[in-house]
Amino acid sequence: MARCGEGSAAPMGLLASPGVCSKGLQRKGPCERRRLQAxxxxxxxxxxxRLLREEIHTDVTFSVGCTLFKAHKVVLLARVPDFYFHTIGQTSNNLTNHEPIALENFEASEFRTFLQVVYSSNRNIKNYEEEILRKKIVESGVPQKKHDFNFEKCTDNDGRSSTESLGKKSPDCSLLKHEIPEDISNGEDNLVATVNYNLDPASELGEDLLKLYLKHRCPDIDIFVDRKSFKAHRAILSARSSYFAAMLSGCWAESSQEHVTLQGINHIEMSVMMHFIYGGTLDFPDKANVGQILNMADMYGLEGLKEVAIYILRRDYCNFFQKLVPRRLAPVLECLIIAHSAGVESLFADCMKWIVKHFARFWSERSFANVPPEIQKSCLNMLIQSLHHF
Known part of the structure; x- marks a missing residue:
C-alpha cells in the first residue's frame, strides 16, 4: 500500500503502516473504485x-476533399496502428509536417467522426479500424503489402513493425504489473524497480497510450528527474497537464528544448505521474509518498491524480471510514494532517468527524499528541459542538 513517507507533512511519530478492514472494503471499496475509474x-x-479540437502540437495533416484535418502521429500509432501504416507510414519520409496526406475515399464528416473515435473512445477500436481500412483504404486501391518504415525507434527486435506489435495483446504488453522503461531501470537506487504494483489503465484508451509510453514509441521530449530520463510526447503531456501545456506552449524557454529537467520531485513520484497521464492508473507503489503526490498533482494541474491520491488515502489510511480498526488509528490521524496540509477540505472534514465520533479512542492514542496543536484544538471544538446537539 502507498503510504506517506519521509518528507511529508506528517510528523515522524505518526508514520505507520495503514490498515485495511477487508469487510469494509468489500462493502464500499469496489463501488468507490468503479466511480473513480469512470x-x-x-x-x-x-x-x-480537446487535444484534437484545439490542434495542439499537431504533426500530420490529412486532406479530405477541400477540408484539412490536423492530427498527432503518436495518437494514431497508439490507437490505429494499421491505419497509421497505410497512410502515414508509407509516405512519412517524403512529407513535411505542412504537406497534407490526401484521403480520396472519405467524406469529410466520416473522417471527422473517425478521428473523434480514435481520440476519445474508451473501448477497443480494433474492429472499427479494420472496417475503415477495408472500406476506405484497401478497396480504394492502396496495396495491402506492408513496408518497413523508419520512424525513430518503431521497430521491434524480432523485425516486426511497431504497428504489428502494438496491435496485438502479446504477453510483453501486459499491464498487470509495473513495467520499467529501460532508461530508468538501471541503478541500485531505483526504488521503483523493486516494487510491483497494479498498472490497470482506466480504459482501452489508457491502455493504448500507456503502451506507447512504456515501449518508448517515438518520443519527442526527454524529462530528467533524479538524473533519470523519462521519454514522453509533448502532445500527450500538454493535453493532460496544465503545467506541461504552459511549459511546452512557446511561452517558456523549455518549449523549444528536447531535454527538460524538473526539480522538487523524485523519480518515483514522476513515474506515478507519467503512468497516470498516459493510462489513468488508479494505484501507487508501496514506496510512494501519497502526501507528496497530492501536492505534486496540484502543482502540475492533474485534478484526476488528486482524486486518485484522495481515494488511496481514504482506502489505505481510513478504511473508507467503515469501521474502527483497533491499533490502526494512527493512519487516520496521519491522513488528517495530510488533508490539512494539502487543503483537501472534504477529506479533512471526514477525518475530523471520524475522530470526534471515536474521540475517546483517538485521544488516548500516543500519536494524537503529535498532531499539530491547531488541529487538536479543532478536534476539541468540533467535539464540544457535537455535545451541544444532545
Missing amino acids: MVSEQLSQDLL
Missing part, C-alpha cells in the same frame, strides 16, 4: 478530444 476514464477521453 471519472478518470472520462477525463482522459475529454483531454484527448
